[in-house]
Amino acid sequence: MHVKIDELKSSLGTVKGLELSIGNIIEKAMAEEVGPTPFPSTVDLREWDFKLLEKYKPFYMPFCDVCCLCTFGKCDLSQSKRGACGLDMAAQQSRIVLLACCIGAATHVAHARHLVEHLVEKFGHDLKLDVGGVNVEVEAPVTRLVCGVKPETLGDLEDVLDYCETEITHLLSATHTGQEGSNLDFESKVFHAGMIDQVGMEVADIAQISAYNFPKADPDASLVNIGWGVVDSTKPVIMVVGHNVPSAIGIVDYLQDNGLQGMVEVSGLCCTAHDITRYDPKAKIVGPISWQLRYIRSGVPDVVVVDEQCIRADSLQEAQKIKAPLIASSPKNCLGLKNRTQDPVEAIVSDLVNGKAPGALILDPEKVGEVAVKTAILVAPKRKKFKVIPSVKDVIKGAKECRKCYECRRACPNDLPITEAVAEAAKGKLDALAELYDECIGCARCESACPQNLPLHSFIVRAAEKKMKGEIYKMRAGRGAIQDVEIRNVGGPIVLGEIPGVIALVGCANYPKGGKEVAEMAMEFAKRRYIVLTSGCAAMSAAMYKDENGQSPYEVYPGSFDAGGIVNVGSCVSNPHIAGAAIKIASIFAKRKLMGNYEEIADYIHNRVGAVGVAWGAMSQKAASIASGFWRLGVPVIVGPHGSKYRRMLLGRKDREEDWYVYDARTGDRVYAGPAPEHLFYAAETKEEAMVMIAKLCMRPNDTTKGRAIKLTHYIDLSRRLYGTMPDDIHLFVRTLADVPITMRDEILKVLKKSGWKERRVPDPTLLPRLIRKRKEES
């Protein structure tokens, strides 16, 4: 908006040469007062970050001792040395973390930008946002909290993205040589990146839920088919892979508009698969990222359509091996292919079908839909018998060529005994190879390492063929947001100690021991009446399990946000619904204002909401930024053993009593609240360690005595079952005798006596002195 007045005389006054220029009016009318930090800059929440970082000091684990980001270097930073620019190891590690989180946040924000632009073009700026009809009052909790705005239409989201893009640019610039010098400031910026990432993801998901009519906060979202075995390979098969769904939707729409549903199989991997089943429950999911290579090599797909993120860089080469044309559909992932966006469909199809081009770049989702379907139908009959997976005979023959150099095993991220299994195969026994399948993450580094060029990954796939074909499971399609009413429903059970906590199983599939562990954790905690949330690859892995009755976890446990539910919120960009549920608690129960009120709400969540994130197979930079979004809200995150490669943990020190004081908002006193939660970022080596830690990290200073008793019960019970011993820190978590679980009373009283335990009070906890309440005097 721009107003220019040369001269104006009125009864009010005289104005000469006034120029009024307003970049953007971001609010029309607001129902709620805006808090102190709308659209926070990189430093606006720094003090809050420092409070957290004081409690959870960064513990660095350099993945690499040198810095080679500028030509001063390489600089060796080991043993307290500084680099040519003056940076030390701690700052360098946190700088790399910031880089990773910027990449992650940029990915989601760019994804959101692409989606919003595409959807605005298709549906218009004014399309109303709707994520849950009348059951969701607070429809964009993260955006409200961070930005202090209440987006109502698709167009409103563009402003929010402007802000995200600006912030990421600032953050990224801080990693340049000679910028930030303090590791703590880098860490604060890491938190900022994570927060921005949450906003970006939320924008992406609420845009697609609203425009594509995905399930809207629906606990009974459809059960969809997942697993290699659910794909009908007798039909032409299109494989979609990536994270940004429009091109996959282009395919489904084309099939529908042309009466071809059921004639062509649409199968997907990763989040595009999540999101396509939210659009069309008949679409099929093959599995998470680890299935990419094995699925292509199986020869089942007739056409491969890739969009963006977490797609194998060699997908074009692999697709060529099975003579399946590949369509790239994202400007971020063009794979060197010729841009055919403007070409006529028939010309592209003809080139792909006749093998004149191995693939095409098409940056128009509708065109992708038409080309993919037409190509699949024409290509399928031509390549029916083509398979690159060697026959059993060839596996055995190949295995005999193995020189036992162990390069494959050394290259394997999970140290799988590949060499040993190949030796068995050489004797004609494929069982050992088949066993590797469950834990193989499908990276094929073994093949690259093999001096004999043995297609080892394909060996594993052939050996496990039967298992693969038996992969037939059900997953509840991503439901999106959590309803406000569901949160109200669980308020009572949480304070009365009937629900011990909320656990979010999120992130990638780089598991130490296969996806089974994710399903097992989900079920164990659902059985214990926790609320279990899932998203992304973890949500898929949680489905790929069968109990003794042949049912998948999503069939056994309900999809409602309630005790014992296993709740799939959706793809990676659905993660903010998890943070959003925690944010909404503050609004619903305490009537805290959300708009631009980040610090107060984070303080509320950190001290009161017993939620824990578990990213058991976290691999990507996106996973790093997703985790850091949770940290800034004060929600702890546990990662699997590979997570230590993120270079630093945020670990609390329960032995330092002084770290665990909070203000009692009722009195202003500083009160020892115990190490709850003990850590903010923790890598567990085993599933067992993770499970004990999950139960422990659900404790919060505000727990009612009943709530604390049940949380302690699960912590102690899991510790005894999985470690075979009582935990050594029970006395830190018992505040009054009413906290002691009654079924363990005698033993715990002994422990308390031995440790010199003294009763203490349950505070109304906060880390922020400004939230200490003043007693109102009688008027």
Place this chain on the structure above:
Amino acid sequence: MSMFDDVPVDVGVIYEGERIRWADAHMELGGPRIERKFELVRARPMDKVKDGEIKIIGPDIKDMEKKSYPIGILVEVAGKEVEEELEGVIERRIHEYCNYIEGLMHVNQRYDVWLRLSEKSFKKGLNTFTMIGKVLYRLYKNELPIIEKIQITFFTDKAKVDEMYEMAMKVYEARDARARGLRDEDVTEFYGCNLCQSFAPTHSCVITPQRYANCGAISWFDGRAAARVDPKGPIFKISKGECLDPIKGEYSGANESLKKNTMGTITRVQLYTAFGYPHTSCGCFEAAAFYIPEVDGLGIVHRGYKGTAVNGLTFSAIADSTAGGRQVDGFHGISFEYMRSPKFLQADDGWNRIVWMPKDAKERVKDFIPAEVIDKIATEEDVSTVEELAAFLKEKKHPVVERWKAMPVKAPAEEKAEAAKEEEFVMPMPPTAAVPIGGGFKIILKDAKIYAKKIRIVRETD
């Protein structure tokens, strides 16, 4: 070292949700195939209870095969602070404690009990009621130290169960009659609950015999037991004090308690009204009462209701306008049990003032709505707008129609048909001082350039 070392199976809250299918069961007790069964707690004089005694009358577990058996569980307790009024509270623990036992499933209560023992736990050695009795005994003594003596009898002999059943039914009836008959006037103590303060730090509940906690989970009896067991805990005794207004339900003790527990934010509460000083609301109340000014009546909407109420708002929106420990004139959170109370909104004319509620909610409390008004309360099936509601009420001659005569100007307004829906929801609020809009000064700007990257326009609030 564990409390239950002499019990061959594990005992813990983690078994609470355990379901045992018939295929995996060793046998079952009570349940749908057995006509007469019961579980009962009785408070006895100290000298009538033999502490720790566990008796079995009829076949024990080890003598049972895979079928359904009659069951009666009689728990007799004594203690200085144990009284008949607490029997119900103590009795409900049987369900909880039995479920703590690995491989034992307990459903329902009173004359509906149903237990199943898994084959697996039987094989582990859980083959006698004595062990179940031991678990109950220890848990009772640990959790409820007011119980000084306790003896437990398991009946499985059909004739004996039938005989005891008759007695138990009489006890339940008498207990229910007493509970229903217990009035706020009859007691000297109320109970306060601060459990919700862990999430809603400014909310505190007052629980009386005739006004359940908002959440519907804590009765006056529960409060009494909890306050006795842990006097320093989040549920505590409130001396009723002086009755300041018997119709509105204002008591000096309740006022004092709220003042103390809300840090002076709330100084008065009137328990039986939606206006003036209604009870505050946390966030997990079962239902909310809301004022509909156009018809001068109150609507009720409950948490499970998925649609919009007659005023165009959802439960969430209405709940949102009152949650967080605030006292909002005309709006407050309530429990279903309170709707069943004779004191229900008595100062506002009780059920005669209720004009709308969802069908489901109405169904749940229909036995407590006076017959002469029940058909005059509209549901979502009858009306969907306030205008339709007004017409409905008029047609049915709802008691609120009488009120309209007293306030003819405000009578059902037709003109607001569409606007009501679109408008921002406005809560009745105390009048605010008019914002002075003034002249008397001049602004002279010369060659001024005002550049704002962003402008936030925020509504003025006071």
